[in-house]
């Protein structure tokens with residue numbers, strides 16, 4: 001692990017680290033915010049998954065989450081959205097390849113050598129974080145758009161690993177919308193039955209979820225009707241008996257202005273779950 005940035009921020013410390021990822025087969029960067037409280041006690045972790053075109057910097061720079069992370073004593077971990085590098089497969093489009101890993105494990109050539117973001121987010125990165133930083137082993141997950149999809153599928157597949165999950169404007173049904181269909185066809189192949197295990201609406205129907213899920217969605221989001229379709233997740237959660245708190249936020253769009261407006265409430269939601277006594 002190599003430290004690339006270290007900045008004092010809201011009493012805590014905002015770092016960027018670089019490491020060699022085995023599952024992604026390339027060098028990866030992630031941001032980590034360490035609250036002041038971590039100098040005295042071990043703290044829980046919130047993983048943040050960003051959306052299309054993002055790297056580890058977008059959320060760090062634009063969401064203003066560090067203020068709340070320090071207040072609640074949460075370690076924030078902000079990974080990149082895909083494997084990167086000259087030797088890594090890519091596509092000219094913004095919604096495939098580097099910057100668009102979709103948090104799945106690719107099975108198709110040329111993607112499968114590097115594009116194993118699910119494995120990275122659920123296994124390799126948490127192991128690294130819990131061994132290098134002063135965590136108490138507890139973790140939750142949140143994200144935006146493609147990253148909201150990622151957060152939902154990670155928590156739905158592994159409810160025992162995440163104390164809570166929330167999302168901003170998530171892609172809840174990637175098998176039914178153009179962004180998801182394009183990426184899944186490339187990464188997972190033509191057999192659409194293989195896509196279902198990476199779709200939050202499908203997963204929640206099969207597996208349910210034992211805790212309440214928080215989602216914020218702006219009503220002026222330019223991708224609302226074409227790519228996000230939160231009503232599909234409402235129906236799926238109702239069928240599965242899962243407590244979904246979907247908050248439609250009037251006039252907010254898809255941007256980080258929307259995220260920064262409501263991130264404090266998401267941080268409080270996660271802090272409440274992570275700091276409950278056993």
Ligand SMILES: N[C@@H](CCC(=O)N[C@@H](CS)C(=O)NCC(=O)O)C(=O)O
Nearest residue numbers: 051052053054058094145146255256
């Ligand atoms: N076509 C759009 C789609 C990309 C987009 O909206 N990305 C969102 C996530 S899905 C984002 O967070 N962009 C980076 C940012 O706002 O900092 C673009 O290229 O701007």
